[in-house]
Amino acid sequence: MSDTQTKTAATTTGAETGAATVRWGDRDVPVIQSRDVVVIGGGSAGAACGIRCAREGLSTLVVDRYSLLGGSTSNALVCPMMPTYVDHLQILNEVEQRLGADGTPTRDDYTTMIWFAPEQLGMVMEDMLYEAGGEALYDATLVGVVRDGATGAITHAVLAVVEGIVAVAARLFVDASGDAALARAAGVPCDSGDDEGVNQVSSLRFTMGGVDVERYRDYVLSLDDHFSPLVDGYFFESAMVAGRDFKLEPIFRRGVEAGILREEDLRYYQTFSIPGKPSCLALNCPHVASMRSNATAAARSAALREAHGTIRRLARFLHEMMPGFEHAYVMQVAPLIGIRESWRVRGSYILTEDDYARQARFPDGVVKGDWYIDVHSNKKGLFHRNTYQHGDYYEIPWRSMVCDEVPNLAVAGRCISTTFLMQASVRIIPTVIDMGDVAGSACATSLRTGVALNALDGSQLRRFA
Numbered sequence: 001m002s003d004t005q006t007k008t009a010a011t012t013t014g015a016e017t018g019a020a021t022v023r024w025g026d027r028d029v030p031v032i033q034s035r036d037v038v039v040i041g042g043g044s045a046g047a048a049c050g051i052r053c054a055r056e057g058l059s060t061l062v063v064d065r066y067s068l069l070g071g072s073t074s075n076a077l078v079c080p081m082m083p084t085y086v087d088h089l090q091i092l093n094e095v096e097q098r099l100g101a102d103g104t105p106t107r108d109d110y111t112t113m114i115w116f117a118p119e120q121l122g123m124v125m126e127d128m129l130y131e132a133g134g135e136a137l138y139d140a141t142l143v144g145v146v147r148d149g150a151t152g153a154i155t156h157a158v159l160a161v162v163e164g165i166v167a168v169a170a171r172l173f174v175d176a177s178g179d180a181a182l183a184r185a186a187g188v189p190c191d192s193g194d195d196e197g198v199n200q201v202s203s204l205r206f207t208m209g210g211v212d213v214e215r216y217r218d219y220v221l222s223l224d225d226h227f228s229p230l231v232d233g234y235f236f237e238s239a240m241v242a243g244r245d246f247k248l249e250p251i252f253r254r255g256v257e258a259g260i261l262r263e264e265d266l267r268y269y270q271t272f273s274i275p276g277k278p279s280c281l282a283l284n285c286p287h288v289a290s291m292r293s294n295a296t297a298a299a300r301s302a303a304l305r306e307a308h309g310t311i312r313r314l315a316r317f318l319h320e321m322m323p324g325f326e327h328a329y330v331m332q333v334a335p336l337i338g339i340r341e342s343w344r345v346r347g348s349y350i351l352t353e354d355d356y357a358r359q360a361r362f363p364d365g366v367v368k369g370d371w372y373i374d375v376h377s378n379k380k381g382l383f384h385r386n387t388y389q390h391g392d393y394y395e396i397p398w399r400s401m402v403c404d405e406v407p408n409l410a411v412a413g414r415c416i417s418t419t420f421l422m423q424a425s426v427r428i429i430p431t432v433i434d435m436g437d438v439a440g441s442a443c444a445t446s447l448r449t450g451v452a453l454n455a456l457d458g459s460q461l462r463r464f465a
């Protein structure tokens with residue numbers, strides 16, 4: 001993405017003129033579609049936003065560089081949804097109903113996690129988007145924007161697609177790219193990482209099949225391991241973090257002694273069941289701690305190369321040494337590295353860890369969050385701040401989902417306007433789906449009333465008392 005190009009204001013706007021091309025930098029780019037709303041990024045937040053926009057009767061296009069909605073769930077293989085104890089909005093509730101419509105379990109008997117298979121969420125959301133009249137444009141990567149020189153509004157998103165460089169016009173745009181790709185392209189100030197630019201640790205997730213999960217669970221429980229409350233039933237979760245007294249650490253140490261694992265491979269290990277796939281586990285590892293900043297393609301590529309080696313060592317160790325994995329094999333390595341945190345938009349309000357601590361309420365609070373501050377820290381291993389009882393929550397204000405610079409831009413998902421620490425709470429899947437749901441309603445309100453997204457009265461967008 002070129003700053004020079006993306007900050008260049010348009011001299012003509014295809015959205016207003018219906019022009020077949022739009023000037024972007026020094027070239028004329030064909031305008032292939034014109035919509036009420038274009039959502040950049042079809043992850044959990046962007047898909048939810050697209051669904052809501054389409055249900056509100058807006059012509060809606062959800063753009064994603066990959067081939068299925070779901071974002072980090074489909075492509076980084078993230079599952080399940082972490083537990084929350086707040087009321088959620090309609091789309092999330094319907095997503096869960098649909099995930100379980102064919103009898104596939106979505107709930108365990110112990111937690112409020114919502115379980116799903118990585119590809120399942122994107123499929124369900126794709127159905128919901130198209131049933132509502134929306135569409136996805138896959139295999140389309142945002143590379144820049146065109147802005148109206150007078151108002152600062154984005155008029156076009158410029159995309160790299162199979163036919164070349166094209167543009168899509170819209171009246172409103174939503175950045176649900178996780179990386180704040182659209183906001184950065186439009187020149188909105190963004191921050192990445194902590195005060196030193198160090199990001200949360202990324203992980204490259206993978207799945208294994210052929211696992212005798214019951215044998216594995218019996219072994220873990222035989223160690224007197226109380227990490228997981230899921231002592232029986234369909235689902236099981238396990239974990240090991242070196243130096244934290246996890247009961248599984250000794251067997252991992254034996255893997256190091258046997259020359260199969262390296263010391264750094266013990267940094268973080270976690271497994272989750274996958275509904276509908278009884279002999280499969282999703283592995284939330286390895287951590288790629290060597291990547292301190294994920295802000296460049298080169299850093300992400302080096303991290304992938306490193307993680308591919310770690311996955312091979314972990315899989316061999318599990319197969320050779322872990323009870324229950326005797327016949328196990330790697331099913332899938334995520335095609336996308338799991339980015340917990342990268343750029344965050346500097347919006348009209350920056351939600352902070354103080355807001356978490358005081359369980360902040362706002363007149364324009366539109367989403368409730370209660371996940372703890374869950375930092376996979378490059379510096380400290382894990383950093384957790386958890387002061388909530390079930391029922392406690394903070395609110396995310398609408399102002400954290402808009403910015404002062406671009407009137408027709410909303411932001412949804414893990415790149416909304418927060419501090420580094422606070423992002424570690426808002427980022428979980430149920431919360432970002434609610435953000436997308438609200439952003440979609442806001443788009444409808446904005447177009448109905450003629451009030452810019454960043455001038456909307458957020459108190460009118462609240463759906464709870």
Ligand SMILES: Cc1cc2nc3c(=O)[nH]c(=O)nc-3n(C[C@H](O)[C@H](O)[C@H](O)COP(=O)(O)OP(=O)(O)OC[C@H]3O[C@@H](n4cnc5c(N)ncnc54)[C@H](O)[C@@H]3O)c2cc1C
Pocket residue numbers: 040041042043044045046063064065066070071072073076078079080081082140141142143176177178179181202203204205284337338339340412413414415427428429430432
């Ligand atoms: C390793 C890991 C483990 C996690 N574990 C859990 C967990 O167990 N439970 C839980 O609830 N949460 C978990 N999370 C957090 C959660 O998965 C994410 O924060 C959440 O899915 C983010 O959703 P999103 O829609 O904001 O972004 P994403 O899901 O990342 O979606 C962003 C989308 O934008 C697209 N995009 C980006 N740039 C462009 C571009 N230039 N052009 C076009 N498209 C673009 C991407 O392809 C992607 O589809 C985890 C995260 C990670 C990384």
